[in-house]
Amino acid sequence: RISWEKCTNDTFYLWEGLCTIAQPFSVLNVFCKTHSEAIKLIVLGLIGEAYIGYFIAACVLNFQRALALFVINCVVVFFVVYELIKRFWGKAIIKWFSPVGACFKGHWKWMKWYMHQIKLAILAGLVAWLVLDTSRRSEQLVSFAGVCMFVVILFICSKTHRAVSWRAVFWGLGLQFVLGIFIIRTDPGFQAFKWLGGQVQIFLDYTKAGSGFMFGNKLINEAFAFQALPIVIFFSCVMSILYYLGVMQVLILKIAWLMQVTMGTTATESLSVAGNIFVGQKTEAPLLIRPYLGDMTNSEMHTVMTGGLATIAGSVLGAYISFGIDASSLIAASVMAAPCALGLSKLVYPETELSKFKDMDKVDMESGEEQNVLEAASNGASAAVGLVANIAANLIAFIAVLEFINAALSWFGGMVDYPELSFQIICSYIFKPIAFMMGVSWDEAFLVAELLGTKIFLNEFVAFERLSVYKKNRIDGSDEWINGKKQWLSIRAETISTYALCGFANFSSVGIILGGLSSMAPHRKRDLANTVLRALLTGACVSMINACIAGILYVPRGEVDCISFLNGSIFNVTSYNIKTCCNELFGSMFIALPAQLLL
Structure with a gap:
């Protein structure tokens, strides 16, 4: 023992x-x-x-x-250097430049006069450039007239004409126009957004790994629900991770600061509209300013709703791209719409009250409650389930309702020997002048008007789906006219349509945004209900003005040299390009010798 x-x-x-x-x-x-x-x-x-x-x-x-x-390294280095300079030398830099500021204040009257002259000179230069540029293409002049028409309509609908902040209006339109010039006209801007759109497309294609594992490759290649909707979940997951890391907060704050400084808007409304570029209008963007919603003025509430209705959410961007819609145009349209929405909101519902949130320092962005990246990713994916269900339910319901409406209209039309009557035809006649004023040719305005009506009365998903059909017909080289109906749109009309459809401004979104904001500020429900229709009108007009800007600035790019193409031995372009080249080179023969061709 x-x-x-x-x-x-x-x-x-x-x-x-x-x-x-x-x-x-x-x-x-x-x-x-x-x-x-x-x-x-x-x-x-x-x-x-x-x-x-x-x-x-x-x-x-x-x-x-x-x-x-x-590019990623340049962006990261820029923000890191900026934050380091701001943290360690920010106060010293402000102190060094304080004598300059004091000098400006002492001569502010003259400085203001000089600034006014500079603004007039810039405006005169832009007008002269527009006149010279549009003189070569008449359709661009029509688009410019369209911008003026929509601004006048919104001014007529303004709640208080005398209180309109023209500074906000002109800066909003100016920033939109400058962004449009950079993105559409300049080669660096065009190539940058084309590259960005391509990278987004590549990134979203990784969704196929997850959806293919769940549903099989056959289903994701054939069914919309298994092809497009998983992209929404993936994108929501990524956005949640970026929000947890603080990347989204930095981007939104900087964009909001720029718009506030230039337009003189308040911190909360600038923050909300800037957030709408990246996140959705249902509840995501208002969550950025949730603690302040109850104390915001009616004009600020109107701006929050307008920003949500005039832009699209990053989470559904991938779904639109999956239709075949050009990614760079979608991204550009959402970015350009933000300052325009903020400016035109102040045209329709000017500020007549004293805001409590004029300075950005008084507003703090809420951070997520996640403890780590994995929890943020999981929460983002889970949060998208409701959005995916909402998209699927709305598409099923709206397409079914549209089919029923068309059947009913066809039945009524058949009574007077016009069985072709449909919802699309009615929308085409109603919105055809508007489509024409956006810069679309009269022959194509009928189809674009149909898309506009579908977007406003149903939703943008159905409209983008229809636009994708027209684009596929063009790329496949289908006949332009079949039984007297146009089968596809030109590239210019496609681009203008993409900008016009890029927004949530439709009647179904009114209920969504009203319900989301009312749940955050129940005592402001009556104020929200009184302003939401004005916000719907403003949001729709912002998208149409966006389309007008695209129409003014659009120039054909990447056109095929038909002679070199047809002489070459490698055919690596679309059927549409082949058909266009043949029509261009041999069209005169078809016109000049109809009798011989018939023989």
């Missing part, structure tokens, strides 16, 4: 041995704690040096392949 004393002695010697072995680790632990900051800097320095070496090697080996990495 082992004695208790022996067990005690053995245990003591064992513990003493372990302590002897662990003594160096204890010393190491103390050393690490004492020099933790230095060790952290050394490790970060080594990682940084390794990454810089990797980055340089990637750029040297193939810069085109590393372009995305280069």
